Amino acid sequence: MSDTLLxxxxxxxxxxxxxxxxxxxxxxxxxxxxVQSPNWPRFLTTGLHxxxxxxxxxxxxxxxxxxxxxxxxxxxxxxxxxxxxxYYRTFWLGxxxxxxxxxxxxxxxxxxxGFLGHGAWRAIHWLTYAAWPVAVLHGFGTGTDGWxxxxxxxxxxxxxxxxxxxxxxxxSGPRDPLASARTAFRADVNRREGE
Amino acid sequence: xxxxxxxxxxxxxxxxxxxxEHVRRLGAQPAAGPALIETIVRSGLTGRGGASxxxxxxxxxxxxxxxGSAVVVVNGAxxxxxxxKDRMLMTTRPHLILDGAFLAAHSVRARQVVLYIGEEHEAAxxxxxxxxxxxxxxxxxxxxxxxxPPRYVxxxxxxxxxxxxxxxxxxxxxxxxxxxxxxxxxxxxxQNVESLAHAALIARHGxxxxxxxxxxxxxxxxxxxxxxxxxGPGVHEIEAGTTVAEAVEMAGGVTEPARAxxxxxxxxxxxxAEHAWDLPLDSAMLRERGLSIGCGVVGILHHSSxxxxxTAGIMxxxxxxxxxxxxxxxxxxxxxxxACSRVAERGTxxxxxxxxxxxxxxxxxxxxxxxPDGAVTFLxxxxxxxxxxxxxxxxxxRGQGRQTPAGRAQGAHxxx
Amino acid sequence: xxxxxxxLVDRIRCDGHGLCAEILPELTRLDDWGYPIxxxxxxxxxxxxLAQKAVxxxxxxxxxxxxxxxxxxxx
Numbered sequence: 001m002s003d004t005l006l007x008x009x010x011x012x013x014x015x016x017x018x019x020x021x022x023x024x025x026x027x028x029x030x031x032x033x034x035v036q037s038p039n040w041p042r043f044l045t046t047g048l049h050x051x052x053x054x055x056x057x058x059x060x061x062x063x064x065x066x067x068x069x070x071x072x073x074x075x076x077x078x079x080x081x082x083x084x085x086x087y088y089r090t091f092w093l094g095x096x097x098x099x100x101x102x103x104x105x106x107x108x109x110x111x112x113x114g115f116l117g118h119g120a121w122r123a124i125h126w127l128t129y130a131a132w133p134v135a136v137l138h139g140f141g142t143g144t145d146g147w148x149x150x151x152x153x154x155x156x157x158x159x160x161x162x163x164x165x166x167x168x169x170x171x172s173g174p175r176d177p178l179a180s181a182r183t184a185f186r187a188d189v190n191r192r193e194g195e
Numbered sequence: 196x197x198x199x200x201x202x203x204x205x206x207x208x209x210x211x212x213x214x215x216e217h218v219r220r221l222g223a224q225p226a227a228g229p230a231l232i233e234t235i236v237r238s239g240l241t242g243r244g245g246a247s248x249x250x251x252x253x254x255x256x257x258x259x260x261x262x263g264s265a266v267v268v269v270n271g272a273x274x275x276x277x278x279x280k281d282r283m284l285m286t287t288r289p290h291l292i293l294d295g296a297f298l299a300a301h302s303v304r305a306r307q308v309v310l311y312i313g314e315e316h317e318a319a320x321x322x323x324x325x326x327x328x329x330x331x332x333x334x335x336x337x338x339x340x341x342x343x344p345p346r347y348v349x350x351x352x353x354x355x356x357x358x359x360x361x362x363x364x365x366x367x368x369x370x371x372x373x374x375x376x377x378x379x380x381x382x383x384x385x386q387n388v389e390s391l392a393h394a395a396l397i398a399r400h401g402x403x404x405x406x407x408x409x410x411x412x413x414x415x416x417x418x419x420x421x422x423x424x425x426x427g428p429g430v431h432e433i434e435a436g437t438t439v440a441e442a443v444e445m446a447g448g449v450t451e452p453a454r455a456x457x458x459x460x461x462x463x464x465x466x467x468a469e470h471a472w473d474l475p476l477d478s479a480m481l482r483e484r485g486l487s488i489g490c491g492v493v494g495i496l497h498h499s500s501x502x503x504x505x506t507a508g509i510m511x512x513x514x515x516x517x518x519x520x521x522x523x524x525x526x527x528x529x530x531x532x533x534a535c536s537r538v539a540e541r542g543t544x545x546x547x548x549x550x551x552x553x554x555x556x557x558x559x560x561x562x563x564x565x566x567p568d569g570a571v572t573f574l575x576x577x578x579x580x581x582x583x584x585x586x587x588x589x590x591x592x593r594g595q596g597r598q599t600p601a602g603r604a605q606g607a608h609x610x611x
Numbered sequence: 612x613x614x615x616x617x618x619l620v621d622r623i624r625c626d627g628h629g630l631c632a633e634i635l636p637e638l639t640r641l642d643d644w645g646y647p648i649x650x651x652x653x654x655x656x657x658x659x660x661l662a663q664k665a666v667x668x669x670x671x672x673x674x675x676x677x678x679x680x681x682x683x684x685x686x
Contacts, residue, residue, distance in 0.1 A: 011421060031670070034628065042628065043630050043668055046670070056326060113672065145454070176518050176626045177526075181519035181525060182519040185346075185365070186363055188344065189346055189354075189364035189518075191341075191367060192362030407685040521623060521625070521628050521646075522625045524647035526643075526644035557642045557643070557648065561648065563623045
């Protein structure tokens with residue numbers, strides 16, 4: 001396979017992964033916000049979120065494999081799983097490895113959610129808020145040689161979309177209608193030491 | 196009342212019976228173990244906390260799951276506003292209760308006894324603590340005392356377990372129920388103080404003795420709190436099977452003509468007075484009639500009061516006492532209370548009446564604990580017993596949403 | 612041969628997301644406050660796959676399918 005083709009595939013797959021990941025994050029946030037309409041049931045949001053996440057992993061896998069086998073970068077397979085172990089753009093690539101590992105953990109735990117229990121699953125799922133920005137930084141850090149105008153537009157569109165969704169999520173209170181009443185009651189019957 | 200049992204001994208107004216007196220009157224602590232469990236099963240003793248579950252079967256179940264890891268919880272929370280019997284028993288006969296607790300602990304092979312006493316019941320708490328100090332070291336060593344928050348659901352068995360385990364008195368999802376897995380994972384016997392006191396006497400005198408009291412075919416004695424429109428409201432020990440009329444006589448009789456009787460407390464049922472007088476106060480006999488003895492509250496409502504308004508007040512109280520863990524309970528009871536209040540304050544309207552019936556059916560059975568069920572049972576008894584009052588209620592407000600000093604609505608003015 | 616499978620609902624975990632009612636309207640409806648009411652009785656065999664999907668789709672894992680022995684029937 002020609003070196004240039006590998007190189008372009010890596011960057012294309014990386015860009016697609018980032019766009020897809022951003023969509024996954026936005027869908028996840030929409031799910032938490034309980035967004036729905038008569039034409040858009042909740043299981044559409046959650047179903048898309050799940051399926052798109054798995055598809056993202058496929059493109060991410062393509063991105064990683066083509067990057068590793070590309071002779072130009074001299075990456076070993078180790079670099080794909082051990083952060084900051086490559087000579088090529090050590091720091092920025094390392095970020096990519098971190099993002100990849102986080103996403104693996106998030107997807108793996110989601111696949112065994114029934115066995116893991118809701119609490120543990122949720123705690124790990126929160127790592128999404130770390131994985132996505134790390135992936136974005138990785139993209140900017142490793143992909144800056146010859147970024148086209150459109151790629152930049154796409155990247156910023158992703159950032160704005162996730163940023164707005166996340167901001168909305170964190171500014172609106174809990175969507176669980178019982179949250180405040182439950183907290184108030186618990187406070188009244190709380191007899192733990194020192195509270 | 197000719198045959199006092201729990202309240203035999205010194206007069207109940209003269210304070211707690213101390214250990215010396217207790218032993219002098221009743222003898223030494225009897226034996227515990229599987230034989231005692233069988234005796235209690237044969238006695239037919241049912242729980243006095245509200246559910247009327249057979250005590251012997253409960254002990255048997257906990258003993259079966261126990262490998263020395265069981266825990267006994269002495270439930271003296273008494274969160275029911277009009278009930279005073281548990282407080283009274285703790286204040287005057289603490290050693291009967293403690294006897295029962297330690298007999299239970301021995302019989303189910305428990306390693307711990309928890310005295311769970313309502314935080315606001317100071318006299319009761321002091322009496323129990325003083326009594327505990329008089330007990331043998333091996334009993335004191337395994338016992339600890341815990342305050343029950345003054346909320347209605349704090350007396351729920353799973354709420355007690357949750358409080359001991361995690362420090363918060365909210366009911367939990369069952370299964371597993373406390374008798375399978377409760378405090379620190381061990382099988383837990385949560386038993387009302389009155390039930391334990393009865394067990395302590397049965398251990399000494401036997402099941403035949405227990406069943407020798409009772410009227411009209413019922414067995415044993417029980418404590419009832421007669422509240423509301425009587426001249427001498429308070430706690431009385433009655434033989435099982437005593438009628439409501441007889442119990443009301445013991446409490447000095449009604450002060451005004453009565454309209455309705457609330458049997459069983461806030462999770463009980465309204466009965467029109469003319470049908471209530473002959474009702475026998477016994478858990479089995481009431482259950483046959485679709486009613487429940489509950490926690491033994493018998494509340495008298497006068498003609499001058501309004502059933503609809505009282506019902507609305509109690510529904511508001513019960514709605515406010517939801518632990519807000521389950522949507523159908525929290526929102527459903529609030530909606531029911533609001534609809535009831537609208538009927539009470541602004542008069543009957545077909546929409547609210549329709550809602551009351553529909554939501555009551557929707558809410559029943561859809562909480563993790565029995566709080567919504569109890570509230571709905573209460574409401575449905577009001578709708579069934581006083582359909583005309585609800586159907587033709589004018590716009591007035593003769594109930595009371597009285598605030599206690601702590602700021603919590605007390606519901607009905609039954610105690611006036 | 613019916614295996615008598617029942618829904619088991621953790622009413623405290625349930626937050627009224629309502630995906631179960633979207634996926635299985637044959638056996639589930641939402642009350643006036645958005646919380647699910649389940650039809651009593653066992654799940655019909657032909658609806659078992661959808662019931663399983665409903666269980667998996669619950670965002671808070673409040674649902675389970677249990678072989679009914681002597682459980683309190685979920686509502």
